[in-house]
Amino acid sequence: MEHSTPIEQTVPNKGASTNKHAALQEPRFVRYTLTFIALAFLLFFIVLPLVSIFITAFQKGAQVYFDSITHPDALSAIKLTLTVVAIAVPLNAIFGVMAAWVLTKFNFRGKNLLLTIVDLPFAVSPVIAGLVFVLLFGAQGLFGEWLFANDIKIIFALPGIVLATIFVTLPFVARELIPLMQAQGTTEEEASISLGASGFKTFWHVTLPNIKWGLFYGLILCNARAIGEFGAVSVVSGHIRGMTNTMPLHIEILYNEYQFAAAFAVASLMSVLAIITLVIKDIVDWKSKSV
Amino acid sequence: MSIQIQNVSKRFGTFQALQDISIDIQSGELIALLGPSGSGKTSLLRVIAGLETSDVGEIFFDGQSITNHHPKERNVGFVFQHYALFRHMTVFENVAYGLRVRPRKTRPSKAEIEAKVMELLRLVKLENFADRYPTQLSGGQRQRVALARALAVEPKVLLLDEPFGALDAKVRKELRRWLRKLHDDFHITSIFVTHDQEEALDVADRIVVMNNGKIEQIGSPDEVYTHPNSPFVYDFLGNVNLFKGRLHNGKLTHGEFAIDVPDSHAHTQDDAVGYVRPHDTQIEKTAVTGTVPVTVSHIHLLGPIVQIELRREDMDEFLEAELSKEHFHVLQLNVGDHVFVRPKQLKVFIPEDFSI
Numbered sequence: 001m002e003h004s005t006p007i008e009q010t011v012p013n014k015g016a017s018t019n020k021h022a023a024l025q026e027p028r029f030v031r032y033t034l035t036f037i038a039l040a041f042l043l044f045f046i047v048l049p050l051v052s053i054f055i056t057a058f059q060k061g062a063q064v065y066f067d068s069i070t071h072p073d074a075l076s077a078i079k080l081t082l083t084v085v086a087i088a089v090p091l092n093a094i095f096g097v098m099a100a101w102v103l104t105k106f107n108f109r110g111k112n113l114l115l116t117i118v119d120l121p122f123a124v125s126p127v128i129a130g131l132v133f134v135l136l137f138g139a140q141g142l143f144g145e146w147l148f149a150n151d152i153k154i155i156f157a158l159p160g161i162v163l164a165t166i167f168v169t170l171p172f173v174a175r176e177l178i179p180l181m182q183a184q185g186t187t188e189e190e191a192s193i194s195l196g197a198s199g200f201k202t203f204w205h206v207t208l209p210n211i212k213w214g215l216f217y218g219l220i221l222c223n224a225r226a227i228g229e230f231g232a233v234s235v236v237s238g239h240i241r242g243m244t245n246t247m248p249l250h251i252e253i254l255y256n257e258y259q260f261a262a263a264f265a266v267a268s269l270m271s272v273l274a275i276i277t278l279v280i281k282d283i284v285d286w287k288s289k290s291v
Numbered sequence: 292m293s294i295q296i297q298n299v300s301k302r303f304g305t306f307q308a309l310q311d312i313s314i315d316i317q318s319g320e321l322i323a324l325l326g327p328s329g330s331g332k333t334s335l336l337r338v339i340a341g342l343e344t345s346d347v348g349e350i351f352f353d354g355q356s357i358t359n360h361h362p363k364e365r366n367v368g369f370v371f372q373h374y375a376l377f378r379h380m381t382v383f384e385n386v387a388y389g390l391r392v393r394p395r396k397t398r399p400s401k402a403e404i405e406a407k408v409m410e411l412l413r414l415v416k417l418e419n420f421a422d423r424y425p426t427q428l429s430g431g432q433r434q435r436v437a438l439a440r441a442l443a444v445e446p447k448v449l450l451l452d453e454p455f456g457a458l459d460a461k462v463r464k465e466l467r468r469w470l471r472k473l474h475d476d477f478h479i480t481s482i483f484v485t486h487d488q489e490e491a492l493d494v495a496d497r498i499v500v501m502n503n504g505k506i507e508q509i510g511s512p513d514e515v516y517t518h519p520n521s522p523f524v525y526d527f528l529g530n531v532n533l534f535k536g537r538l539h540n541g542k543l544t545h546g547e548f549a550i551d552v553p554d555s556h557a558h559t560q561d562d563a564v565g566y567v568r569p570h571d572t573q574i575e576k577t578a579v580t581g582t583v584p585v586t587v588s589h590i591h592l593l594g595p596i597v598q599i600e601l602r603r604e605d606m607d608e609f610l611e612a613e614l615s616k617e618h619f620h621v622l623q624l625n626v627g628d629h630v631f632v633r634p635k636q637l638k639v640f641i642p643e644d645f646s647i
Contacts, residue, residue, distance in 0.1 A: 191371060191440075192377075194340055194362050195441075196444055197363065197392040205388070
């Protein structure tokens with residue numbers, strides 16, 4: 001009897017712990033079915049198309065692949081895209097930080113209106129965004145005559161493409177930072193000011209370190225969109241080969257001319273950029289959590 | 292540094308946070324702003340620090356108006372309720388911050404900063420925690436870092452917003468003793484906000500009792516505790532028994548109960564309420580004039596002071612009495628006993644005087 005008592009005590013304990021475990025876990029077949037459906041979905045809609053890009057790109061051999069991505073028009077498109085990104089992303093970073101700062105650290109009239117306007121590019125179709133700039137700066141547009149008289153080209157030139165890209169990517173950084181800065185509040189800034197720091201030093205030493213990972217994350221998303229933007233850029237670019245064609249526009253032209261291998265070759269290049277971006281995003285995610 | 296606050300008012304939208312506040316604070320004083328939440332005490336502290344601007348009124352440091360000075364020019368040390376430590380900096384960097392952000396001309400050298408920071412960390416007994424991050428510290432330790440950080444810039448005024456609010460009772464008591472000692476050693480004019488009357492009574496030289504954005508009373512802990520000038524202060528600073536009745540010919544009467552009220556104004560036939568603290572509520576075995584018949588309904592025998600709950604026999608109300616254990620044993624009280632209560636030190640307020 002005396003020997004059996006401890007055993008009796010341990011058994012219900014074990015039972016309790018497995019019960020607790022079971023409460024959080026679905027039956028095995030449910031888990032496997034759900035996992036299978038999710039994986040199949042991903043495979044069919046994402047992995048398969050991505051792989052097919054690379055297969056089609058190399059369909060006519062490596063020579064065609066390298067020829068098509070080193071073709072002068074392709075190189076010009078790559079260069080233009082990178083130029084646009086190099087201008088639009090930093091401007092977006094500055095605007096995004098300013099907008100998030102203003103919206104979270106101050107109270108003022110019209111705050112909600114500003115918040116809505118920041119979100120507007122998400123709601124407006126990129127084609128409309130492009131058209132707006134044509135209406136403003138095109139030959140028949142509001143400032144068209146003045147621009148023509150002063151020999152400034154915006155539409156069908158680099159400035160127009162940059163403007164359209166900025167418009168479309170505007171919310172990324174601000175949207176990423178606003179909830180973060182709201183959660184952090186303003187007391188650390190107040191502490192800094194009360195310790196005698198100037199506004200700039202407070203921003204540099206206190207605010208920026210606290211938002212750096214959020215900012216970086218927003219910039220990566222912004223960067224991905226800036227590289228891939230098609231609609232708005234298509235309207236303002238004018239599709240001049242070797243001049244105003246970005247990578248997505250170049251791909252479309254090649255595709256329309258039935259040069260599938262070439263089109264997919266450039267597309268594969270963009271996919272690689274996208275994958276690199278995602279990897280960086282994951283590293284940032286992991287870093288920002290570990291800090 | 293002395294502080295004069297003159298006729299300060301502040302409004303947030305439709306909410307009147309501060310209403311015509313005037314306080315004179317002597318150099319080296321330790322002042323408690325005491326009041327319930329929403330009474331405006333934190334707003335007042337933030338106005339003094341310059342973190343909020345007042346709508347009306349002026350603030351003087353040593354006779355000089357600093358009303359329009361930027362907070363960074365006020366040389367005020369502010370300790371925030373939830374510490375507001377810089378989360379990405381170590382304890383050392385937090386304390387050094389105020390010195391490091393100074394313009395080059397007035398900035399101490401690296402070695403001087405290090406010496407100063409380590410001295411402060413020794414003062415708050417955290418010299419072994421210099422390389423930790425705020426998230427690796429307990430609440431009490433964070434509070435001490437916040438204090439060291441505020442002291443590093445050698446402020447003329449130290450402002451503390453609910454400094455011990457988020458700490459558990461034991462740490463709290465320890466830290467407030469420590470703050471008192473710190474203040475006695477450094478003699479920085481200090482103002483701290485609290486909603487805990489015990490904390491205010493324990494630490495402060497003078498207490499400013501606030502309610503609804505207005506000052507109810509200013510005085511030493513003894514003054515505000517024993518001579519409250521309003522029912523609010525009476526109620527807020529400790530437990531209180533109420534004796535409702537009519538004021539008539541210098542007596543407060545209710546039914547058969549009548550008691551002399553020597554300091555009553557000339558009002559006659561006015562409804563009035565007498566306030567008396569539980570430890571001024573005396574229990575008598577026999578009826579004398581000015582006593583109320585009661586039944587003992589509960590006895591708390593804990594520690595050196597015995598709390599006794601009494602039920603009035605002439606009306607459906609409860610009174611509370613506190614007496615020493617010795618006195619309790621002399622009286623030999625038991626639950627259910629019929630005894631009599633005599634209020635010593637009755638303070639009478641006429642409702643019209645304080646009704647809003």
